[in-house]
Amino acid sequence: MKSRLIYAGTALCMLALCAALYVSGTGTGAARVHQHEARAWQPAAQMRADSAPFHTQLPIVQIDTGGQDLPWSPSLAERNGNAERTVRCVFSLTDGQTGDNSLLDEPDVVSQADVRYRGNSSYFFYKKPYSIHLVDGDGAENPLELAGMAAHDEWVLNGPFLDRSLLRNYLCLNVAGEIMDYAPNLRYCELYVNGEYRGLYLLMETVSRGEGRIDIPKPEKNSDITSYIVRWDRAGKGDHELDNYAFYTFRSDVSALDVRYPGNSQITEGRLRYVQEDISRVEKMLYSLDLTDGDKGLTSELDLNAFAEYFVINEFFRNVDAGRFSTFYYRDARGKLKPCVWDFNNACDNYIDYMWDEAGFTMQNAPWFGALLRDERFVTAVVAKYHQLRRGVLGDEYLLGYIDDTVAWLGDAVDRNYSVWGGVFDLSQYEGMNYLTPAERNMTSYEQSVQQLKDYITARGAWLDEHIETLYQYCSASKTVNVLAR
Secondary structure: OHHHHHHHHHHHHHHHHHHHHOOOOOOOOOOOOOOOOOHHHOOOOOOOOOOOOOEEOOOEEEEEOOOOOOOOOOOHHHHHHOOOOOEEEEEEEEOOOOOOEEOOOOOOEEEEEEEEEOOOHHHHOOOOOEEEEEEOOOOOEOOEEEOOEEEEOEEEEEOOOOOOOOOHHHHHHHHHHOOOOOOOOEEEEEEEEOOEEEEEEEEEEOOOEOOOOEOOOOOOOOOOOOOEEEEEEEOOOOOOEOOOHHHHOOOOOOEEEEEEEOOOOOOOHHHHHHHHHHHHHHHHHHOOHHHHOOOOOHHHHEOHHHHHHHHHHHHHOOOOOOOOOOEEEEEOOOOOEEEEOOOOOOOOOOOOOOOOOOOOOOHHHOOOHHHHOOOHHHHHHHHHHHHHHHOOOOOHHHHHHHHHHHHHHHOHHHHHHHHHHHHHHOHHHOOOOOOOOOHHHOOOOHHHHHHHHHHHHHHHHHHHHHHHHHHHHHHOHHHHHHHHOO
16 A cells, blocks of 8 residues: 555656646547447438348448459468469449448449458458558559548458457547547448458558548658658568667567558668668667656657557557557657557457456567656656546446447347358367467357457456556666666
8 A cells, every 4th residue: 555655646746747748638630430429320210122132331342353362371481472462353332321331332432452361360360351452543542532531542451350249449449549649540341252241341541641640741852851650560571671779689579660651662771771760769768878868868759648648558458469569650750759559459358379367567568668667757647648548438437338339339230240250159160270279268159259358348447447556666766777777
């Protein structure tokens, strides 16, 4: 009790220092669209009577490969060789915004698209995710607005599969979008490939530059100085990986930073070098005594509030890959570094290889975040942000109600999805690539899967309520003195 009072007192003392960084707890961009609440996607009172196989309030996405097979390999080595091989397809989206769509309706969007399977472990799932690059007849980028999301040419069709609740990305990314400046927008849809029903998918924005996405300026002509987006992921996966400070000092484990913007058409050796030097300079600050220097430390390079929000969101949902894999940072050359959330399918004890229960922290082991926790200003920002969000969009009442409302709204779409993929609830079919390990972690019905998610959120919130102030241990003098002296 005494130690908790000390932590709480420290937080109150530091709060004044950070007060200017806190806003209402919602992002500063456009209002977030929660599809299950929006009028456009409410089921029509009475579906039309026609000969279509089914009617749905959701957008219908169709992909026609023209008889071609999408490249796929059962081995990891061969998969990496196929990673960027695409097939030119016809992509269409039917979304009349009336709450009643059918296959007999004229599509609202039709475009050619370069399509491939995507993902790491999800690449090997029975239900595969897709990368969609919209192009015109000449193969040039063809940015289009899809289901009310800002026009762009790069999209993802995420197929919730190991997440048997079908909810994690929809819930977590939308909650993050209410908190951060930007989180990728997404819409449920139902997918047909070559006329065959493939289930419930999430049409998602990629983490990319563009109006309505990460709106950073393009580099000026003949200049090496550039705004940028980088991604932490498995080493060897990226096209433009950096030899940055955390990488060559072996602080990044098996992950590496890859430049995602500027892309292939705009990246130059000079711009790549600029990003590498900029990142390395930030990292040298993070891993040195400069971290706590008011003039050249934490707050001079990083958006403290954004990093605190990212930490809280990923710790709350226990997204154990965050900070190491599928982790994006971006920087307007005129401003500070910010993080961007991505991919919560593994969150809330849904990691395929082993269990992560409601107790403990994981972000302290991720590159950058272990160093950030040595600064009391960051810990104070995290603790204050956590308590603020628990009174709102991270509160039990809000989250459990959100889940119930989404499940009720999805309705028959869940049954249609599991008419194709329902075999995963039969544990006699258990094998390691499409099920959680060990076998007993897997639910045997959709209802159990939803309840597991709700129970986890409740237990995780209770544990963090009790222990969030213990993060101050990481910035205590006894904890940091040996690290700082290296």
